Amino acid sequence: MSSSASSAAAGGPAVFPEHHYLNNGTTVRSWLLTLDHKRIALLYLSVVMVSFLLGGIFAMVIRLELLTPGPTIIEALTYNRMFTLHGVVMIFLFMIPAIPAVFGNFFLPIMIGAKDVAFPRWNLVSFYLYFAGAVLALWGMLNGGTDTGWTFYTPYSTTTAQGVLPVLLGVFVIGFSSILTGLNFIVTIHTLRAPGITWFKLPLFIWALYGTAIIQVLATPVIGLVAMLVAAESAFGFGFFDPARGGDPVLFQHLFWFYSHPAVYIMVLPAMGVISETISAYSRKNIFGYSMIAASSLGIAFVGFFAWGHHLFTSGQSAFDAGAFAVISMLVGVFTAIKVFNWVGTLYKGAIAFTAPYAYICGFLFFLVFGGMTGIALATVSLDIHWQDTYFVVAHFHFIMVGAVIMGFLAGLHYWFPKMFGRTYHEGWALVSAALIVLGFNATFIPQFLLGNAGMPRRYYEYPERFQALNVASTAGSSLLAIGFIIIAIYLGFALKYGPVAGPNPWGSRGYEWMTPSPPPTENFDVTPTFAHPPHDYTEDAVGDPDFAHARTT
Amino acid sequence: MEATSARVMTAEGYLAPPPTPHHYEGNPAAHKHAVRFGMWLFLATEILLFAGLFVGYAVFRTDFPEAFDQAARHLSLFLGTTNTLLLLTSSLTVALAHHNAEHGKNRNAFWLLLVSIAMGGGFLCIKAIEYTEKFREGALPGRFFAFSEITAPGGPMFYVVYFFATGLHALHVIVGMSLLTWVAIRCWHKEFSPTHYAPVENAGLYWHLVDLVWIFLYPLLYLV
Amino acid sequence: MATPHAAGTEPAHSHATHHASAARYFVVWIALLTLTVTTFGVSRIPMSGHMHLAAAIFIACIKVFLVACFFMHLWGSEGTNKLVFGVSFFFVATLLFFVLADVATRFTLTNSRIRPLPDIDQSILQHQRPPSPEAPAK
Numbered sequence: 064m065s066s067s068a069s070s071a072a073a074g075g076p077a078v079f080p081e082h083h084y085l086n087n088g089t090t091v092r093s094w095l096l097t098l099d100h101k102r103i104a105l106l107y108l109s110v111v112m113v114s115f116l117l118g119g120i121f122a123m124v125i126r127l128e129l130l131t132p133g134p135t136i137i138e139a140l141t142y143n144r145m146f147t148l149h150g151v152v153m154i155f156l157f158m159i160p161a162i163p164a165v166f167g168n169f170f171l172p173i174m175i176g177a178k179d180v181a182f183p184r185w186n187l188v189s190f191y192l193y194f195a196g197a198v199l200a201l202w203g204m205l206n207g208g209t210d211t212g213w214t215f216y217t218p219y220s221t222t223t224a225q226g227v228l229p230v231l232l233g234v235f236v237i238g239f240s241s242i243l244t245g246l247n248f249i250v251t252i253h254t255l256r257a258p259g260i261t262w263f264k265l266p267l268f269i270w271a272l273y274g275t276a277i278i279q280v281l282a283t284p285v286i287g288l289v290a291m292l293v294a295a296e297s298a299f300g301f302g303f304f305d306p307a308r309g310g311d312p313v314l315f316q317h318l319f320w321f322y323s324h325p326a327v328y329i330m331v332l333p334a335m336g337v338i339s340e341t342i343s344a345y346s347r348k349n350i351f352g353y354s355m356i357a358a359s360s361l362g363i364a365f366v367g368f369f370a371w372g373h374h375l376f377t378s379g380q381s382a383f384d385a386g387a388f389a390v391i392s393m394l395v396g397v398f399t400a401i402k403v404f405n406w407v408g409t410l411y412k413g414a415i416a417f418t419a420p421y422a423y424i425c426g427f428l429f430f431l432v433f434g435g436m437t438g439i440a441l442a443t444v445s446l447d448i449h450w451q452d453t454y455f456v457v458a459h460f461h462f463i464m465v466g467a468v469i470m471g472f473l474a475g476l477h478y479w480f481p482k483m484f485g486r487t488y489h490e491g492w493a494l495v496s497a498a499l500i501v502l503g504f505n506a507t508f509i510p511q512f513l514l515g516n517a518g519m520p521r522r523y524y525e526y527p528e529r530f531q532a533l534n535v536a537s538t539a540g541s542s543l544l545a546i547g548f549i550i551i552a553i554y555l556g557f558a559l560k561y562g563p564v565a566g567p568n569p570w571g572s573r574g575y576e577w578m579t580p581s582p583p584p585t586e587n588f589d590v591t592p593t594f595a596h597p598p599h600d601y602t603e604d605a606v607g608d609p610d611f612a613h614a615r616t617t
Numbered sequence: 618m619e620a621t622s623a624r625v626m627t628a629e630g631y632l633a634p635p636p637t638p639h640h641y642e643g644n645p646a647a648h649k650h651a652v653r654f655g656m657w658l659f660l661a662t663e664i665l666l667f668a669g670l671f672v673g674y675a676v677f678r679t680d681f682p683e684a685f686d687q688a689a690r691h692l693s694l695f696l697g698t699t700n701t702l703l704l705l706t707s708s709l710t711v712a713l714a715h716h717n718a719e720h721g722k723n724r725n726a727f728w729l730l731l732v733s734i735a736m737g738g739g740f741l742c743i744k745a746i747e748y749t750e751k752f753r754e755g756a757l758p759g760r761f762f763a764f765s766e767i768t769a770p771g772g773p774m775f776y777v778v779y780f781f782a783t784g785l786h787a788l789h790v791i792v793g794m795s796l797l798t799w800v801a802i803r804c805w806h807k808e809f810s811p812t813h814y815a816p817v818e819n820a821g822l823y824w825h826l827v828d829l830v831w832i833f834l835y836p837l838l839y840l841v
Numbered sequence: 842m843a844t845p846h847a848a849g850t851e852p853a854h855s856h857a858t859h860h861a862s863a864a865r866y867f868v869v870w871i872a873l874l875t876l877t878v879t880t881f882g883v884s885r886i887p888m889s890g891h892m893h894l895a896a897a898i899f900i901a902c903i904k905v906f907l908v909a910c911f912f913m914h915l916w917g918s919e920g921t922n923k924l925v926f927g928v929s930f931f932f933v934a935t936l937l938f939f940v941l942a943d944v945a946t947r948f949t950l951t952n953s954r955i956r957p958l959p960d961i962d963q964s965i966l967q968h969q970r971p972p973s974p975e976a977p978a979k
C-alpha cells in the first residue's frame with residue numbers, strides 16, 4: 064500500500080509522547096553542554112545545514128559567473144576565492160560530518176540498543192572542535208582570500224600571498240573532530256551492542272558507519288600532518304614540497320590523496336548505509352544479500368585506501384604506480400557493484416511505496432551508477448590524460464559526492480524526520496522537490512560531462528563562446544536545484560511545529576530504531592528492547608501487522 | 618573529570634572507584650574494554666600521523682643518499698644514544714608505575730611517575746642542546762641552511778626531516794609529560810585501585826608510543 | 842534499558858599478565874638496552890647502506906615488539922587492540938610502499954629520462970619526427 068507519511072501506525076491516532084529527549088531540559092545550557100548523542104546530532108545538524116546553505120550560495124555565484132564567456136558578476140580573483148570557499152565548505156564542513164555526525168550520532172546507539180555512544184564527553188568535544196575548525200576555516204578564507212582550491216596543491220599554496228594558514232589550521236581541527244567521531248563509533252559498536260545483537264544482526268547502516276569510522280581513524284591523521292607541513296612551508300619556506308630546494312611536490316599529492324581519496328568513502332559509505340536501510344523499508348522486503356552488503360562496506364573502506372594515486376596520473380607519478388593505482392581503483396567498482404546488484408535485488412518483487420525517500424533512492428542509484436561508471440573510465444590512465452582537470456572530472460565527482468551523497472542525506476532526512484522530531488511532513492511537496500532536485504542535478508552536471516569532454520578545463524574564469532550553451536544549461540539546472548532545496552526547507556520547517564503527529568513507526572519499518580517512541584526518550588527506549596527479528600526482516604509472519612503490505616521473501 | 622572529594626577512602630588505603638557510567642551500567646568489564654580500546658585507536662591515529670614524516674624521510678633519503686649519510690655523521694651519537702637510553706628507562710618506570718597503581722600502591726606509582734617525568738625533562742634538555750648546536754652550525758632546513766661541511770646536494774632536506782620529526786616527537790614528549798603529571802597528582806590523592814587504574818594505563822600507553830616513535834627515529838637519523 | 846554487554850570480546854580477565862611480578866619489566870628493559878647497544882654496534886660494521894638500513898629497521902622492529910607486547914601489555918590484551926596496532930602499521934607500510942615505488946620507478950619507467958636509443962639507426966627515426974624542436978606544430 065502506498066503508505067503516505069501521514070498515516071499513523073496501527074492502533075488509532077498517534078499521540079505525541081509526553082517526555083522525550085527534546086523537552087528534557089529546555090535551557091540553552093542544556094543544549095550547548097548536552098551529553099545526549101541525540102542532542103549532539105541536532106547541534107551538528109544545525110551547523111551542517113548552515114554550511115550547506117553557504118556552500119550552496121557559493122556554488123550559485125560560480126554558476127552565475129559562468130553564465131557568459133567573459134566577466135559576468137564577479138572578478139577573476141573573487142572567482143578563485145569562490146571555488147575555494149565552495150570546495151572547502153562543502154567537503155570539510157558539510158559532507159564529511161553530514162551523515163555520520165548527524166544521523167550516525169542520532170541512530171547508531173538506538174540501532175544497537177544502547178543508551179549513548181561509548182564516550183559522550185568526547186562526542187561533545189568533537190562537535191565543538193568541528194565548530195571551532197569551521198569558524199576558523201571560514202574566517203580564514205573570507206579574511207585572507209584563500210584562492211588555492213580545496214586541494215591546496217603546492218607550490219601554489221606555499222608561495223601564494225593569500226593566507227592559507229588559518230584555513231589549514233581549521234582543516235586540522237576539523238580532522239581531529241572527525242577522528243573523535245570515528246573512534247567513538249568503533250568503540251560503541253564493539254562494546255555497547257544490546258544482548259542478542261550479534262555482528263550479523265547489526266543493521267546495514269551500522270556496518271556502513273563502521274567502515275566509515277575505520278577510514279576516519281586511519282586516514283585523517285595524514286591530512287593533519289599535510290596541513291601542518293604546508294602551513295610550515297608557507298610560513299618558513301622549508302622546502303619539503305619545493306623542488307628548487309630538493310623537495311618533492313608529488314609527495315604532497317601522495318600524502319594529500321592518501322586521505323582525500325578515502326575521504327570520498329567517508330562521504331559515500333554512510334549514504335550507502337542509508338540506502339540499505341530505506342530501500343528495504345520502502346520496498347517492504349527483506350534486504351537481499353545482507354552479508355554481501357555488509358562485507359562490501361568493509362571492502363570499499365579497505366580497497367579505497369589503495370587507490371589514491373589515480374589523482375596523480377598526470378602529475379609525474381611513475382608509470383608503475385599509475386598502472387597499479389588504475390587497477391586497484393577499478394576494484395572499488397566491484398564492491399560498489401555488489402551493493403547495487405543487491406539493492407536492485409531487494410526491489411525485485413517488493414511492495415514499493417513511492418514516497419519521497421524512495422524517489423531519492425532512485426536518484427541515488429542513477430547517480431551512483433553513472434558517477435561510478437565515469438569513475439572507472441577516469442581510472443583508465445590513457446583516458447584520464449584527456450579528461451584530467453576538465454569539467455568531466457568535476458561532473459564525475461559531483462555525481463558521486465553531491466548526487467549520491469545528497470540523495471542519501473535527503474533520503475535519510477525524510478525517512479528519519481518523523482523519528483527525530485515526532486512529526487511528519489507534507490508528502491506531496493516532498494515528492495515535488497525530490498523531482499526538482501533529481502532533474503536539477505542531471506541538468507546541472509550532464510552538460511558538464513559534455514563540456515569536459517569537449518575540453519573545457521575546470522577552475523577557469525573565462526571560456527570560449529562555443530561552450531556557452533552548455534554552461535547556460537548547467538546554470539539553469541543549478542537554479543532548479545536551489546528551488547528544490549528551498550521548498551524542502553519550507554515544508555520541513557513547517558512540519559517541525561505543525562506537522563501531523565507521526566507515532567512510533569509511521570512507515571511500518573522493521574528497523575530497530577522504530578521500536579521506540581518518536582521522538583525517543585532520553586534513554587532511547589522506555590522498556591528494554593528485545594530484538595527478536597533480524598534487521599530488515601519483512602517476512603509476513605514476523606510482522607503480523609495487517610496495515611502494511613508485505614512482500615514475501617523467496 | 619571526576620570529583621575526587623566526593624569519594625570515600627576504603628580500608629585498603631585508596632579511594633573507592635568511581636561508578637561505571639550509566640550507559641555501561643551493569644557491565645563494568647565492557648566499559649574497561651571500551652576505555653582501553655579507545656586509547657589504542659587513538660594511538661593508531663598517532664602512528665599514522667608520524668607515517669607521513671617517515672615517508673618524507675624515505676623519499677628524500679632515496680633522492681639524496683650522500684647528503685643523508687654526511688648529515689647523519691654530523692649528529693651527536695653520544696647525545697642521541699643517551700636520549701634513547703633515557704626514554705627506554707622512562708618507559709620502564711612508567712610500566713612499573715602502572716603495575717603499582719594497579720595494586721593500589723599509589724605512593725610508589727607517584728614516585729615512579731615523578732622519575733619518568735624527570736627523565737622526559739632530561740630528554741628535552743639534551744634535545745635542546747642538540748638543537749642549539751644545529752642553530753650555531755647553520756645546519757637548518759630550507760632557506761636557513763648554511764652548513765658548509767655537507768657538500769652533497771640535498772643537505773637541507775635532511776634537516777627538514779630531522780627538525781620536523783624530532784620537533785613533532787618533542788611535542789609529544791611534552792604532552793606525555795603533562796599527562797604523566799596529571800596522573801601523578803591523582804596518584805598522590807590515592808585515587809587508583811585494582812578496579813580503577815585506566816588513567817595511569819592510558820597515560821602510560823601514550824608515553825610508550827612516544828618511545829616507539831623514538832625507537833625508529835634513533836637509528837634512522839643517527840645511525841644509518 | 843538493555844544491559845550493554847561486550848558481545849564478541851573476551852572476558853575482562855584478559856589482564857592476567859598484570860598480576861605477574863614486576864621483574865618481567867626489568868627483563869624487557871635489559872633486553873631493550875642490549876638491543877640499543879647492538880643496533881649501535883651493527884651500524885659501525887662496514888656494510889652497504891642498504892644492509893645498514895635493513896639491520897637498523899629489523900632491530901627497531903624487535904624493540905617495538907618488546908615495548909608493545911610487554912610495557913603496553915598487548916600480549917594477553919583484547920584481540921581488538923592487537924588488530925588495531927597491526928592494522929595501523931599495515932597502513933603505514935602501504936603508504937611507504939606506494940610512495941617509494943613511485944620515487945624508485947619515476948624515471949626508469951618514464952620515457953622522458955631515457956636517452957635516444959643508441960643501437961638504432963637514428964636516421965630511420967628522423968623523418969617520423971617533426972624536423973626540429975623549434976618548428977611549429979602542424
Ligand SMILES: [Cu+2]
Pocket residue numbers: 323324327370371373374
Ligand atoms: Cu579518488
